[in-house]
Amino acid sequence: MAVWQETYQQARLEEQLADGSVRCHLSPRNCVIKEGQFGFCGVRGNRDGHLVTYSYGKGVHATEERIETEAVFHFEPGARILSLGNIGCMLNCTYCQNWKTSQARFVEDHDVHSYTPEGIIETALRHGIRVLSWTYNDPVVWHEFVRDTARLAKEAGLINLFKSAFYITIEAVDELLPYIDIFSISLKSLDEKYYPKVTAGEMQPVLDATKHVYNAGKHVEVSTLMITDLSDDEDTARKITDWVLRELDATVPMHFVRFHPDYRLRNTIRTPIPRLLRAQAIAREMGVEHVYVGNVNDPEVAKSCCAGCGATLVTRFGLNARNVGLDERGHCAACGRDAHFKLRGALGTDQLTVPALPAADFKLHDLDWHGDIALMHIEARNPTAQPASLYYRRRDGNGANDPWQVLTLTPGESYRFALAKASPGEIGPELAIDRALETNLHEVYDRAHFPTVTIDEGVADNDVTPLPHYEGKQNSVENLHRFISGAA
Ligand code: SF4
Incomplete structure (x- = not known):
């Protein structure tokens, strides 16, 4: 044990x-x-x-990220969040992207950290973060701790975001509703045979719970991880869109998200991008106002445009978002149409910047983005009795580097944050780490993926680089149905 x-x-x-x-x-x-x-x-x-x-207050390392990590594009774009993942899950998806923490039997003690509700709120406030995101494996099974912390967080003026596969009873949802502001729901399929076969759950409770939070007036966004040859077909995109339009409404943002081979589904490749683009086109043609493609570093597939006049509202690259066309109400600044954004303002300002590094003894690291790696987690611990700082900046291919940003850790503090590629020309981050700090660097394969393997230990074997020129199987829909019916 x-x-x-x-x-x-x-x-x-x-x-x-x-x-x-x-x-x-x-x-x-x-x-x-x-x-x-x-x-x-x-x-x-x-x-x-x-x-x-057994998991009250026990989770993976809290991590500062951006709200876009959670497939939430219409609530304060670019807001910094404190991501809180735990261990275990009520599902067992064949392709789980976080299986090392979601499947309790694989969880190792060194990946489990102890938290208190008060400690989490204090960390968020000290680092200027105003959104707690309950995420990764799945927050459903952390129910008591989520509820206790979210209640205190709300009293402290923080926002709570729940990112989940949402296989949960209505009774449990009702215990969360007073405290959770945003629900980002992962809807796997609209084929009820798919759920038991691929996730070990059922579809109808997920649909019921999603409708329940929507009817309660919560901010809802729906995402679908499109699994190569299993759920990246047009029929899946059409059925999910049809359900969103019938049971929710056309202003609920939808996300079609690229998958990477993982866990028990490795004998395949990443979702071919043309299939994601086709799903996006289908949902738009059917009338959904805002449809995005996730885990693809292409500004065209992730930007927000006005459904009326077509003006660009928010640009995005990776996990970095910039409001270029919204007014303070979340409407299109060009034509005034409601673009269904909730803007709260000051939900998390950037870290402080400095013009130059101070004279100090640093470990320097230049890291290059490569292949599909355009995101990393930096974990630092300050074992000393003095504050200690870590500096980082983005390196541009043309030598026009960003200013240094500084993160200062209090004595004894451990902090983890995500740094994502922010433009096509960026070649990677540069880090200057006070030698007093202990650090771990983790490459992150896709958003909402919590890596447990550090760069020093090597890249995890689940981080499979896609094969070039893969056109996919010709008969993906037939394969899907054979697989789900048990014939495959
Ligand atoms: S009902 Fe769900 S949450 Fe409760 S013990 Fe079973 S799997 Fe865990």
Whole structure:
């Protein structure tokens, strides 16, 4: 048994059964758990006839990112967020992009950190971050900790974002609704056979929960990870769009997201870009006002335009967004049409910049973006009794580097943040790290991917570079149906 499994506390949404078992009402799986056993997710169980959570306050390293990481494009573009991932999951997707943390049996103690609600809020406020993002593996199974922290965060004036596959009961959603402002929902497919076959879950509860938060007036965006030859076909794009239009509305932003081979689905390649573009075109033709392609570094597929006059509203490259055409109400500045953006202002200012490095003893690193690697996580720990700083800037191919930005860590603090390529000409970041700091650098393959392997340890074997010139299988739709029906 891992160390993180040695402590636990009472969980919510418990039903005690006559034989000493407990039924969990957090996800629609409704596990019935016998004494001493775990539920499907591996982080809830039965101890002494009570439903307990083993993961309260236990998560992967909190990470500063941008709100675009979470497929949220219409809520304060470019806002800095504090991403909070935990361990375990109520699903087991064949292609999981975060399987080392979502599947409890693979979680290693050194990847598990301890947090308190107060500590998270203090970290966010100290670093000028105003959005907490509950994300990565899946926040559903961190229910009690999410709820406690989100409630305090709301009292402190912070925004809460919930990024999830949303296989959750309505009862549990109702416990979150008072505190969560934004729901970014991953809808895998509109084929109900797909869910049990590929995710080990069911589709209808996901649809019901999504409608429930939409009807409650929450900010909702819908994303679909388009799996090569499984769910990157036109029929999937059409059915998901049709559902969004019928049950939500045409102003809900949609995202078709590129997949990379991972976990138990490695004998394939990244989603061919033409299929993502086709899905985007289909959703637009059917009437959705804002449709984006994710995990493709092309400003054309991720920019926001006015659905009325066509003016460019927000430009994006990677995870960097710039408001170029919205007025303060989130309307098109050119024609006044409502573009359905929620702008709160000052949701996270950039780190301080300095004109030059101070005279100090630094470790210097030049890192190059390469292949599909255009994003990295930088983790730093200050083991000393003094504040210590880390400086970074973007290197431009023409020598016109950005100003240095500075991050200062308090004594004993550990901090992790994401740095993404911000323009086609950028060649990589330059880091100057106080020698007192201990650092780990992690290459990130796609957004919302939490790497556990550092650059020093090598690139994870799940980070597969795509094969060139792959046209895809000719009969992808037939393959899909054969796979789902069990014939493949
Ligand atoms: S959260 Fe879902 S998977 Fe985990 S114990 Fe509860 S019902 Fe089972």
